[in-house]
Amino acid sequence: MTAMLRLGGVDVRYGAIPALRGVDIEVREGEIVALLGANGAGKTTTLRTISGLVRPAKGYVALDGKRIDQVSPHRIVALGIGHVPEGRRIFPRMTVLENLEIGAYRRRGDLRSDLQHIFGLFPILEQRREQNGGTLSGGEQQMLAIGRALMSRPQLLLLDEPSMGLAPLVVEAIFDIIERIRDEGTTILLVEQNAAQALQLADRGYVLENGSVVMADDAEALLGDERVRVAYLGEGAA
Amino acid sequence: MCFTQNFSQYLVIGLANGFLYALIALGYTLVYGVLQLINFAHSEVFMSGGFAGYFVLQAVVGKQPHGVMSVVMIVLGIAAGALGGGLVAFLLERVAYRPLRRRKAPKLAFLISAIGASYFLYNLAGKEFGRTSLSVPYIFNGSNSGIAFTIFGAQVQTIYVIWAVAAIVLLVSLDRVVAKTKLGKGIRAVAEDAETASLMGVNIDRVISQAFVLGGLLGGAAGFLFGLNFGVVYTMGFTPALKAFTAAVLGGIGNLRGAMLGGLVLGVAESLPLSCVNPAWQDVIAFGILIVVLLFRPMGLLGERLGRSA
Ligand SMILES: Nc1ncnc2c1ncn2[C@@H]1O[C@H](COP(=O)(O)OP(=O)(O)OP(=O)(O)O)[C@@H](O)[C@H]1O
């Protein structure tokens, strides 16, 4: 099967400092792919490169076989990539409804069925629809960030640490929703520090270390891997 | 008695000027909202609107219009001023700012570019249109500054009524556009978080351009309204625009309603003391207010950024 998204030999530098080195990643249609790694490993940089916020110094990013590594972020959205950024980044002084409408900025026509779909996934957002985004709780903001990205009807959704700073029950709910979004036909690339939960959900996973992919395998294999267990699942060395 | 004497007259004059300041101030605040940049060439956007309105009326006004035709001419002049201002603002952004943005130039480069563009434009206007003030044709009975009515002992000139009505219509329209339309939501999203807006499919360059044009439309309309009373000349933008900038800072730069309020407050604040002191103090008072605001309340009266809904 051909990849929906493919990164080949991607190098990214911030000034002189390398953040990614020769990164190869592929995401196939219908998958949930987990991208794991410690703080500063380059996970966020990878997603920002896919979305066009950062330009690779070397290598390529291709969506459906076409290169997108020189395309502007707003056009990449139109090509079908949605991005839920690290730290949610909702618009605090715009209402919940306006946040969702901005998510559909590239689209024309009626948004009612999309809004209904989002409110179906996150009923709390419907109750809060006229409230400013900045007044929502952390969990609600995360739901809004996901809903906002879905408003563009992406074929591929990038999620950057959706569980960050949330209570275990809320994390559980968010992970259930991610699975549901995949089942509804959206492919997912999921960045997580919460490796165990991410790998239970994912089909495959990549592990980044210092900007390089050091492991790439089926999620089950990674879950069973000694190194992963020690480094990312918080188990002491056996 | 000082202050109480002719209080209502000075209040009326202050409010009338304040409406113009508010219209101009919005241009500063809109651009600041999306770019965190003071467009110091906005004075020339205002001037361009003045000349555009002047030339269009010069071309169409034959003999003195009356009644409905006066209103038609005013609307025409405002439209011409707005288009002239909008066009110049659009070009300014393209020529003086966008290339710097592409090169990720430091803020200081933008300031210098703005000052350069401003000198270029007003000297060009001075060379092309002469160095003396040109009177806009009279478009209503008597003159452009006759007395419309008297209220609480204050004489209200026709021109003040025109300023107030035109400004209220334009300010309310802008407020609605920013609150309700896709254009407005794009501007607010970029003002709050440009990078995230781009991840939502918002074209930041396009939104920046739209903010310049919206501010240019209002500033250009204000230029015509000002010229209707004072005539148009290449230096006309300097003082009103600097005061409008003061008004924008007073209201909290980046805050749209703040700019509107700041314009009115500044207009009244610089006018009321004139019942006590020589009118020559007016500009001194206005800029004294700027300094005091910057010292004690640098975030302005409302002090909140663009992006407020509703
Ligand atoms: N804008 C930037 N300028 C300079 N260096 C940066 C910038 N953004 C990230 N970096 C550096 O690039 C490296 C990778 O950062 P990145 O944010 O991609 O890591 P991450 O895996 O997402 O980490 P975390 O789990 O903490 O979010 C880090 O060393 C970081 O300090």
Ligand SMILES: [Mg+2]
């Ligand atoms: Mg990160």
